[in-house]
Amino acid sequence: MMVKYELKRIFTKRLNRLLLVAVLLIGVCLSVFAVTGGSYVDSSGVRHETPDAARRLAEDRNRWKGELTGEVLSEITSKWQELSSQYGADVPAAIYGQTVQSMQDIEFMINDILRGDGEYDDSAILNITPEQAGDLYAIREGQIENIIEEYGETTEQREFLREVYEKTDTPFYYEAAGSWTDMYTYATTYGIILVVLIGFLAAGIFSDEFTFRADAVFFSARYGRSKAVRGKILSGLLMATAIYWAGMLLLSGISFAVMGVSGFGTPYQIEFPYSIYNMTCGQEYLLIVLGGYIAALLSASVCMLTAAKTRSASIAVCVPFILFCASPFIARALPFDTFFQLTPDQLLNLLNCTRYSYLYQMGTLVFRQVPFVLLFYTLAAAALLPLVHRCYHRTGIRAPKG
Amino acid sequence: MELRMEGLTKDFKDFRAVDHVSCVMGRGVYGLLGVNGAGKTTLMRMICTLLKPTDGKVTWDGKDIFKMDASYREILGYLPQDFGYYPDLTVQDYMMYISSIKGLRPLTAKKRTEVLLERVGLRKLKKRKMRNLSGGMKRRAGIAQAMLNDPKILILDEPTAGLDPNERIRFRNLISELSEDRLVLLSTHIVSDVEFIAGEILLMQEGKFFLTGTADEIISGMDQAVWRCTVPRKAVDSYLGRYLVSNVKTVPGGAELRILADRPPAEGAAIEEATLEDAFLLYFGEKAGVDHDGKI
Numbered sequence: 001m002m003v004k005y006e007l008k009r010i011f012t013k014r015l016n017r018l019l020l021v022a023v024l025l026i027g028v029c030l031s032v033f034a035v036t037g038g039s040y041v042d043s044s045g046v047r048h049e050t051p052d053a054a055r056r057l058a059e060d061r062n063r064w065k066g067e068l069t070g071e072v073l074s075e076i077t078s079k080w081q082e083l084s085s086q087y088g089a090d091v092p093a094a095i096y097g098q099t100v101q102s103m104q105d106i107e108f109m110i111n112d113i114l115r116g117d118g119e120y121d122d123s124a125i126l127n128i129t130p131e132q133a134g135d136l137y138a139i140r141e142g143q144i145e146n147i148i149e150e151y152g153e154t155t156e157q158r159e160f161l162r163e164v165y166e167k168t169d170t171p172f173y174y175e176a177a178g179s180w181t182d183m184y185t186y187a188t189t190y191g192i193i194l195v196v197l198i199g200f201l202a203a204g205i206f207s208d209e210f211t212f213r214a215d216a217v218f219f220s221a222r223y224g225r226s227k228a229v230r231g232k233i234l235s236g237l238l239m240a241t242a243i244y245w246a247g248m249l250l251l252s253g254i255s256f257a258v259m260g261v262s263g264f265g266t267p268y269q270i271e272f273p274y275s276i277y278n279m280t281c282g283q284e285y286l287l288i289v290l291g292g293y294i295a296a297l298l299s300a301s302v303c304m305l306t307a308a309k310t311r312s313a314s315i316a317v318c319v320p321f322i323l324f325c326a327s328p329f330i331a332r333a334l335p336f337d338t339f340f341q342l343t344p345d346q347l348l349n350l351l352n353c354t355r356y357s358y359l360y361q362m363g364t365l366v367f368r369q370v371p372f373v374l375l376f377y378t379l380a381a382a383a384l385l386p387l388v389h390r391c392y393h394r395t396g397i398r399a400p401k402g
Numbered sequence: 403m404e405l406r407m408e409g410l411t412k413d414f415k416d417f418r419a420v421d422h423v424s425c426v427m428g429r430g431v432y433g434l435l436g437v438n439g440a441g442k443t444t445l446m447r448m449i450c451t452l453l454k455p456t457d458g459k460v461t462w463d464g465k466d467i468f469k470m471d472a473s474y475r476e477i478l479g480y481l482p483q484d485f486g487y488y489p490d491l492t493v494q495d496y497m498m499y500i501s502s503i504k505g506l507r508p509l510t511a512k513k514r515t516e517v518l519l520e521r522v523g524l525r526k527l528k529k530r531k532m533r534n535l536s537g538g539m540k541r542r543a544g545i546a547q548a549m550l551n552d553p554k555i556l557i558l559d560e561p562t563a564g565l566d567p568n569e570r571i572r573f574r575n576l577i578s579e580l581s582e583d584r585l586v587l588l589s590t591h592i593v594s595d596v597e598f599i600a601g602e603i604l605l606m607q608e609g610k611f612f613l614t615g616t617a618d619e620i621i622s623g624m625d626q627a628v629w630r631c632t633v634p635r636k637a638v639d640s641y642l643g644r645y646l647v648s649n650v651k652t653v654p655g656g657a658e659l660r661i662l663a664d665r666p667p668a669e670g671a672a673i674e675e676a677t678l679e680d681a682f683l684l685y686f687g688e689k690a691g692v693d694h695d696g697k698i
Contacts, residue, residue: 005499213486228503
């Protein structure tokens with residue numbers, strides 16, 4: 001009953017309701033941007049920017065669905081070079097719709113594999129023979145050796161990288177995953193908005209007693225220093241969970257319902273061939289959403305602790321801004337790059353984290369940025385909760401005026 | 403049923419708010435009278451375990467209330483002076499929320515809420531948001547929440563502050579009704595609040611109890627008589643300067659004064675029966691405040 005009324009207290013506040021509605025509307029808007037953001041060119045060369053464009057594009061690209069064997073890569077390279085020599089940069093719209101469009105994902109992947117750790121060159125595909133393209137995975141393995149030497153600073157790190165890369169299955173399995181990759185940015189952006197909102201709502205849970213001078217009644221009640229405090233903490237976590245997942249389900253539900261879910265199982269390496277994270281595009285999306293959830297829990301925990309300590313919601317609501325919004329800017333201005341790759345804002349930056357090979361080592365233990373950030377901040381969010389309890393449990397009433 | 407305070411003291415930095423207060427309370431209504439700043443609220447907050455004493459202790463049936471912790475608060479009901487509430491909750495939800503932190507089971511909480519809202523006259527307004535209640539209604543909701551757990555100790559800190567005379571009378575009667583079979587400690591600086599309902603009155607000044615007893619005992623202990631006399635209007639200031647004047651009433655041809663003095667302050671002055679208000683004025687002198695109704 002305690003939790004029920006604690007939640008009621010959060011959701012009956014006028015400002016909280018307004019913010020909640022505003023954030024849900026933002027979710028709808030982002031979904032609309034996502035589904036209308038893409039375009040599809042049909043075989044007649046007509047460009048479509050309707051909501052079904054993403055689905056039609058995926059259908060078109062899925063003509064290459066399946067394993068990207070040496071033969072397939074060779075065929076695509078050959079076709080691409082043929083079209084390039086025929087039309088140069090000015091491919092007619094109809095040809096684009098009939099052929100080019102469907103091959104683009106794979107063409108990007110070939111260019112990406114060829115660049116190794118260097119700059120992306122969109123003409124790299126034109127500088128190899130179709131036979132060389134057939135050996136693309138061997139080229140990739142050669143590049144991987146270079147990357148291991150460059151990023152592996154110790155023997156343990158090099159060994160670690162080697163093991164990770166060995167786990168990547170080749171040939172890659174291709175299925176158009178545009179709906180998932182397009183959603184990375186939207187999920188990240190919406191995650192930031194939800195985390196800030198959750199921090200705002202959580203701040204009130206432990207400051208309202210002081211704001212409304214209801215502290216004396218609360219702390220003089222039987223469970224005012226025990227169960228009721230635990231009830232507040234639980235309400236904060238439930239509120240964070242409910243709002244975050246409701247928001248994400250709204251965004252994902254609308255977007256994927258319209259764009260389709262083609263490519264959930266497409267390896268992330270199609271997008272970033274040298275990523276040290278072996279997962280699919282769908283899993284990358286879920287990882288981004290999970291990172292946001294951990295950020296939401298952390299935001300709620302930190303805000304509850306700050307509010308319990310300072311008795312002020314105004315101070316507490318600043319915390320998520322500093323943790324998740326300001327620290328990336330601070331990071332850019334300071335020279336402690338390694339440290340700032342482990343700050344809480346990285347939870348909301350997983351779409352970039354998975355692209356780079358950030359490795360850390362403690363003794364002989366080598367670990368990657370993403371699992372460390374996820375585990376560390378989950379534990380941090382949990383570890384703060386007993387502190388919130390302890391802090392509120394001990395709260396005294398300020399000296400009376402009279 | 404015994405609430406005992408022994409040498410209870412509370413210091414705030416270099417200020418002593420409560421100074422070695424000792425007292426034993428049992429069943430009944432206790433009126434804690436004192437001017438603003440006398441230490442009433444601090445004393446009550448210690449009794450409610452909201453403030454830890456600097457020295458001394460409070461026991462309930464021989465057990466230290468701070469060691470009893472939740473088991474003590476289980477039998478406690480408290481209406482603070484600054485009664486805070488959650489403005490966006492309805493009266494019913496507010497009561498249910500407080501019930502939950504008082505450890506009442508949902509069914510019991512619902513029944514108690516219904517009964518108490520009926521008793522304080524808020525049953526029809528139970529769906530109204532707390533922010534939309536009048537001052538008197540909020541106070542009534544306040545006492546209802548204090549009574550939710552049917553407390554053995556009911557602490558009411560200035561429960562009538564800010565209420566209009568009608569609400570104050572209504573509130574007084576309500577407290578009187580609720581006082582059966584429990585210890586009620588009621589603090590106020592408005593004498594009439596406790597005059598009729600408190601069995602024992604505790605006069606508090608500068609953190610100490612300096613006089614305790616029934617209203618009659620306190621009145622009979624006065625060493626000054628109460629006089630009524632009519633004086634010319636221009637002489638009123640002179641009387642106010644020389645005597646303790648508990649009331650000034652304009653009448654045709656002058657002003658009728660109620661004066662505390664050991665001998666007749668003017669020719670024709672008639673002796674009057676002393677009241678607790680007179681005693682309050684006598685003991686607290688110039689420190690006695692005047693509330694918005696013009697009463698001392």
